[in-house]
Each structure stands twice: as structure tokens, then as C-alpha cells.
Amino acid sequence: MESRSSSGDMGRIASWVKSHRPMYDRATQHPFVVGISDGSVDLSAFKRWLAQDYIFVKEFVPFLASVLLKAWKHSDDESDMEILLGGMTSLSDELAWFRKEASKWDVKLVGIAPQQANLEYCRFLQSLMLPEVDYAVAITAFWAIETVYQESFSLCLDSSSKTPEELMETCQRWGSANFGHYCCSLQKIADRCLEKASSDIIRKAEEAFVCVLEHEVNFWNMSCGE
């Protein structure tokens, strides 16, 4: 039987995390998040991130809807829709959470302009929404986007971290084991799709993975005011 992927028994996604480890670590251990975990983060950077991420999450809703549509059209496993629908439900809670958190910090959300890195990331999301983008490519990007936040904010929940109490809720939203379980479900869907994808689609999915990492690093840099 043909090996499951170039890396033997580990799935395609795990082999890409391994082969792109430096870029993956830059995205999931960024100084902005390390600053939260050691309590040194500049609160103005956190407030900038909050307002910009609200803009991003609003753009993320139609992107997730496009992944749902692709799952409905192309997936051979009905449970994909259930998992993706769960993600959509939590997104609607998430928008309400952003508005509550912003009022806690007295951060204006209305009339805030997206900064360059945010604009570019949202443009990338829009490119993945096109019907000609394969489901395997879209679900790989979706897994990567969620996993970067899960890995980043779980750093802040380590027993050794000194995350300020007032930032804990933010870190728990994405760093929790529950969100980690959701990311594993997305990885399984992506691996299953990639197992039967053409080499051209596998290449496009890997490119999308690396693009997500680059956009995430730029988004964190933007939050730091760079």
C-alpha cells in the first residue's frame, strides 16, 4: 500500500509542521504572545490587537461559510459539516465576546481602519473563498489559522506562565484544551482530504499553510506596532 504521505505513518499535516518548523515557531511563539505569557506585554499593543482581530474575525465568518459550502459540495464525510458548524456557532459567540472585552478596555471597535497586515490577511482569506479553490486547500488553511491561535495562547495558560489576570479570558478563549480538541478535528479532516488529493492540490495546500504562517507573523508584528 502506498505510504500515507512522504513522511511515512504521520499525517501530511504533521509532516508539514515538522518541515516548516522555524516558520511555525515564529507564528506560534511570537514576542507579542510571549509578552502576554510573561506579563511584559504593552497594554496598548493588546488593545491594538483586540480592535484589529475583531475586524479579522468579522471577515473570518464568510470564509468559514465558504469552507462549509465546499464541505457540503465535495466532502465524502458528513461529520465534516457538523464540526464546521460547531466552529460557526462559536464564532457568533466570539463576536459578542470581542464587543464585551473591548468595552472592558475602553477600546473603540466602530470606525477602526484595518491596518495593512490585516488588509492583506483578509485579502488572502477572500482568495481562498473562490469556488475554484479545492476543499482540501481551504480546510488546510482553516486548520492552520485556528491552530496558530490555539498553540500561541496555550503558551499563556502554562502553569509556569505569568499571564496577567485581566488577559486570562482572552488566552482561555483560544488556548483551552477544548479549542485544542477542535483543532485536532480539523487536522483529521485535512489529513483525510489530502490523502486522496492530487499532487497539484497537495502542493497548493502546503503553500496555503505557509501563507497562513506568514500572515499570522505579520498580524502579530502589526499588533506590536511594527
Ligand SMILES: Cc1ncc(CN)c(N)n1
Ligand atoms: C489573526 C487571527 N488568526 C486566527 C484567529 C482564530 N480564529 C483569529 N481570531 N485571528
